[in-house]
Amino acid sequence: MEKKVTLAVKDLKKKIGKKEIIxxxxxxxxxxxxxxxxxxxxxGKTTTxxxxxxLIKPTSGSIQICGLHIDEHFEEAMKNLGCIVENPELYPYxxxxxxxxxxxxxLDGVREKRIMEVAELVGxxxxxxxxxxxxxxxxxxxxxxxxxxxxxxKILILxxxxxxxxxxxxxxxxxxxxxxxEQEGLSVxxxxxxxxxxxxxxxxxxxxxxxxxxxxxSVQQLLENREKMAWRMTPLEKGKHILRSxxxxxxIDDGTILTVFDEQKIAEWNKKLVDxxxxxxxxxxxxxxxxxxxxxxxxxxxxx
Amino acid sequence: xxKLIQNEMLKLIAKKRLVxxxxxxxxxxxxxxxxxxxxxxxQQEKLGTKDWxxxxxKQIVDTTNRLSSTGMSDEWRRELxxxxxxxxxxxxxxxxxxxxxxxxxxxxxxxNSIGLFIPLMVMVIASDLVSSEYSLGTVxxxxxxPVKRWKILLSKxxxxxxxxxxxxxxxxxxxxxxxxxxxxxxxxGAPILTGFNVTKAxxxxxxxxxxxxxxxxxxxxxxxxxxxxxxxxxxxMLSVLIRSTAAGMGxxxxxxxxxxxxxxxxxxxxxxxxxxxxxxxxxxxxxxxPPPIQGMTLSFSITVLLFWWAAALxxxxxxxxxxDVY
Numbered sequence: 001m002e003k004k005v006t007l008a009v010k011d012l013k014k015k016i017g018k019k020e021i022i023x024x025x026x027x028x029x030x031x032x033x034x035x036x037x038x039x040x041x042x043x044g045k046t047t048t049x050x051x052x053x054x055l056i057k058p059t060s061g062s063i064q065i066c067g068l069h070i071d072e073h074f075e076e077a078m079k080n081l082g083c084i085v086e087n088p089e090l091y092p093y094x095x096x097x098x099x100x101x102x103x104x105x106x107l108d109g110v111r112e113k114r115i116m117e118v119a120e121l122v123g124x125x126x127x128x129x130x131x132x133x134x135x136x137x138x139x140x141x142x143x144x145x146x147x148x149x150x151x152x153x154k155i156l157i158l159x160x161x162x163x164x165x166x167x168x169x170x171x172x173x174x175x176x177x178x179x180x181x182e183q184e185g186l187s188v189x190x191x192x193x194x195x196x197x198x199x200x201x202x203x204x205x206x207x208x209x210x211x212x213x214x215x216x217x218s219v220q221q222l223l224e225n226r227e228k229m230a231w232r233m234t235p236l237e238k239g240k241h242i243l244r245s246x247x248x249x250x251x252i253d254d255g256t257i258l259t260v261f262d263e264q265k266i267a268e269w270n271k272k273l274v275d276x277x278x279x280x281x282x283x284x285x286x287x288x289x290x291x292x293x294x295x296x297x298x299x300x301x302x303x304x
Numbered sequence: 305x306x307k308l309i310q311n312e313m314l315k316l317i318a319k320k321r322l323v324x325x326x327x328x329x330x331x332x333x334x335x336x337x338x339x340x341x342x343x344x345x346x347q348q349e350k351l352g353t354k355d356w357x358x359x360x361x362k363q364i365v366d367t368t369n370r371l372s373s374t375g376m377s378d379e380w381r382r383e384l385x386x387x388x389x390x391x392x393x394x395x396x397x398x399x400x401x402x403x404x405x406x407x408x409x410x411x412x413x414x415x416n417s418i419g420l421f422i423p424l425m426v427m428v429i430a431s432d433l434v435s436s437e438y439s440l441g442t443v444x445x446x447x448x449x450p451v452k453r454w455k456i457l458l459s460k461x462x463x464x465x466x467x468x469x470x471x472x473x474x475x476x477x478x479x480x481x482x483x484x485x486x487x488x489x490x491x492x493g494a495p496i497l498t499g500f501n502v503t504k505a506x507x508x509x510x511x512x513x514x515x516x517x518x519x520x521x522x523x524x525x526x527x528x529x530x531x532x533x534x535x536x537x538x539x540x541m542l543s544v545l546i547r548s549t550a551a552g553m554g555x556x557x558x559x560x561x562x563x564x565x566x567x568x569x570x571x572x573x574x575x576x577x578x579x580x581x582x583x584x585x586x587x588x589x590x591x592x593x594p595p596p597i598q599g600m601t602l603s604f605s606i607t608v609l610l611f612w613w614a615a616a617l618x619x620x621x622x623x624x625x626x627x628d629v630y
Contacts, residue, residue, distance in 0.1 A: 053448040055629040078450035085448070089441030093318045102314060105307040106449040147445065 003030040006080070006155050006187040007052070012061035014047060021047055023211040024061070029155065029187040034177060036198040036219070037191035039208030040294075045191040046086065048208075049159050052189075053083045066154055079107070082153035086160065088144025092133035096124060096143050099132060100150065107151045118146040122176070138169040145176070156180065157189045162197060174201050196287055199223060207297065214297050226293065227261035232282040239278040243269065261285055308451070308459030309466075316429070316467060325425050326474050330482070332421070333475075336413060337483045357395065364391050383594055390592060405491025406484035407517045413479045414524045415587045420564050422475065422528055423535040423584065427556050429467045430539035432549040433460050434624070439547060443629060453625045457544075461617075464540055468532045476525065492518045498590050520590065527586040534580065534609045535560070541616040544624050560584075567596040577604070580612040 007029035014022040022044050029035050037045045050056040052063055054070055063070045068077040090099045100115045119128045122142040132140065141161070148156055161177065162170040178201070180186045192198050198205050199219055206216045215222070228250075233239035236255055243249050243257060246269055250258040259269075266283070273280055316322065347359060367388050371381065434457070437443040446456060480489075496517050535556075542552035563581025570576040577583070577597045588595065589602040 050629065053444075055444060055447055057626075057628060075450040075452060078448065081448070083448050085444045087441065089444065091315060091318070091440065091442060094315070098314060098318070102311050103445065103449065105311050106446075106451050108450070151450075 003032065005029065006031055006066055007189070008062075008064040009052070010062045010064075012048065012051060012063065013059045014051060014056065015059045021211050022051070022058075025208075025211075025213055027206055027213065027216055029189060031154075031187055032181055032185045033203045034181045034188045034190060034201055036202035036205035037189065037208060038193070038195065038198050038205050039191075040193055043208040044211040045193075045208055046159060049083075049085060049157055049189070049191060052157060053081065053085060054078065055085065079151060080154045081157065082148030082151060082155070083157040084141075084144045084148055084159060084161065085157075087163070088140050088147070090132050090140065090143060090147070093131065095131050096128045096135070099143065100128075100147060103147050104150055110151055114150060118149045121149065122146045137164050138166070138172075141165060141169070141173065149180075153186070155187045155189065159191050160193075161190060162192070170197075177201060195293065199287065207293075209294060214294075222293075223288065226288040226296075228258045228286040228288070229261045229266060230282065230284045230286050231257045231259065231280065233257070233273065233278050233280050235278065238276065239273055239280075242273055242276055242278065246272070256282075258286065305455065305459060305462075308455060309462055312433075312459055312463035313466075316463060321429055322467065322470065322474075325428060325471055326478070329425065329471075329475050330478050333413065333479045333482045336479075337409065337486050340409060340412075340483070341486050360391055360395050364388055364395070367391070386592075386594060405487050406480050406489050407491045407521060409483035409487055410476060410479045411496075411517065411521055411524060413475075413483075414521075414528050415591060417475070418528050418531055418587050419567070419584045420560055422472065422532050423560050424557070425471050425475075426468050426532045426536045427539045427553060427560070429471070430464055430536040431543050431552045431556060433464060433540060434543040435547055435549045435552055439549060447629060454621055457621055457624045461537075461540065461620075464536050465533060468536050469529065472525065472529050472532060492516070496520045498523075498592065523590055524587050527590070530606070530609070531584050531586055534613045535584070537613050537616045537620075538580065541620045544620045570596055571598070573597075574599075578608055580609060583608045 005028045009028070010026050012022060012025040013020065025048060027035075037048070039045050047056065051058045052070075054074060057071075065077040066080045068080075070077045090096075091102070094102065096119070097115060100118065101112065104110050104112060104115060116125070116128075119125050122145055124139060124142055124146060127135065127139065132143065135143065141164075145158075145161075148158075158177070162173050165173060174197075177188055177190065181188050181203075190198075190201060192201075202219050204216065204218050205222060206213045207222075208214070231239065231243065232255065236257075240249065240251070240257060243259060247259050247262075247265075252258065270280060270283065367384050370376075371384050371388070376384075437446055447453060449456075496515050498513055498515055498520060538559075539552065539556045542555055543549070546552045546555075559581050563579070563584055566576060566579070566582050567585065570582060574597060577600050582596050583600070583605040585593075585596075586602065586605055589605070595601075595605075
């Protein structure tokens with residue numbers, strides 16, 4: 001069954017002065033999926049997100065939220081959207097509760113009862129009446145999300161949601177985003193410059209470079225055959241010889257051998273190595289680096 | 305809309321700006337009260353009498369003596385002549401121009417604060433109303449709500465008007481309350497003259513009317529409020545145009561101070577009368593003080609200020625609704 005499209009962007013362009021910064025983006029978000037925006041700094045992720053949420057007016061192209069054009073039906077369209085653009089900047093001199101109250105008042109038909117609901121959802125109930133300036137970055141991030149969820153939106157847009165969080169916070173945030181998409185059926189758009197993060201978080205990803213989408217694909221598809229396996233063995237020469245007879249290998253300076261990562265074959269290769277008397281000291285799965293991926297996808301075209 | 309205004313009020317109160325302003329006004333009023341008290345004392349000591357009529361007579365003689373000296377600029381001479389005529393008028397009609405009492409103090413306080421002090425206080429609030437949202441980054445949350453931009457700006461502007469009204473009420477209440485302890489709270493019905501008209505020919509007393517002080521004060525408050533709203537709107541515009549609160553405040557401060565200085569030196573630069581900052585001394589028209597440039601009248605100044613007000617409001621809304629937020 002075809003899933004419902006919540007956000008549709010068509011041929012979106014933005015010119016600043018004479019320079020075209022966003023050069024025609026087209027993509028769609030579906031219900032219940034986490035969609036990643038991947039690209040290096042300056043690729044146009046933030047500018048695009050700002051156009052989606054109405055902070056910047058596009059030069060041309062259309063943005064539809066739940067079927068409503070945002071330039072014609074701004075108020076109606078924005079009711080379906082919650083967002084954090086860059087850092088969750090809230091009023092430091094107000095308490096968490098008053099911050100949420102402030103944004104509740106800007107949403108028609110949302111009651112004050114909802115404030116404690118979202119506070120509980122993000123786990124801030126205990127500190128909700130403290131001033132925001134006393135919050136840690138992680139708590140601010142959560143309050144930011146609480147704020148975005150106040151109006152029960154269908155789309156959630158998060159710009160670099162794990163920026164500045166510690167590893168525990170990052171994991172917590174990731175689980176929470178997955179929960180929102182899977183259990184609550186939200187469409188979540190997440191931007192990041194870290195491939196590893198997108199891989200763990202997203203269903204589909206659009207790769208942005210210099211204001212164009214160079215590829216939209218499911219994360220699985222994108223990473224398939226791009227993951228590598230690293231081997232460290234003694235004796236090295238013998239091991240290398242065996243592996244070479246099985247697959248293509250690559251040698252890095254420190255004596256590590258890279259092969260493709262192929263779940264079905266790994267165990268078999270390992271067995272052959274061990275049987276031949278080669279001791280395998282390390283086997284690890286290596287993520288492709290974003291730079292390599294870009295290089296591959298753009299065919300080595302240089303970045304501006 | 306009322307919910308949006310509630311929001312703005314919540315932020316304004318949380319920032320405690322109004323409290324700071326109330327304290328500043330309180331301290332300054334106390335200072336002025338003491339200064340005024342000392343002035344009355346020394347005057348009485350010097351003249352050895354408490355009779356205001358003797359003091360006024362002495363003043364007239366003093367001023368007339370100064371008028372007869374040579375080497376005086378034309379402007380200064382004309383001002384002194386007007387002063388003598390006014391004083392003579394008060395004397396002839398048995399009116400004490402400086403009748404001590406809290407209401408008189410309030411009048412003098414308003415007349416002296418309309419050009420700089422009250423505008424400064426208003427500026428403190430107005431200049432960061434919008435720019436602080438930019439510097440905090442909260443503007444990104446504010447503008448991504450399902451609320452049109454002009455509604456957000458309008459709620460801020462209405463809040464500004466409310467805050468301006470509150471500041472003037474605070475200034476009135478504090479100046480009356482504090483000075484009342486020293487000079488007494490009575491004197492609301494004291495007669496006061498208004499309608500002096502300074503023309504090329506000199507002082508024109510044809511339209512002079514006798515008013516009770518409370519009526520006069522009501523007009524003073526109205527004019528002070530109007531000036532405060534105009535200055536507030538201009539700071540508001542700067543707050544929309546410039547992200548930095550400090551820069552906006554600096555520009556407004558420079559404009560206000562230049563107004564205070566220009567008032568004393570523009571008498572021969574005629575087109576300066578279209579600048580908003582030389583038109584702020586509206587209460588001077590009521591008191592019959594000569595305007596900085598000949599030919600300026602109360603209605604002229606109000607028209608000029610209205611024009612600046614409308615332009616500032618238009619620019620604010622136009623820019624705010626169109627601007628890309630990065």
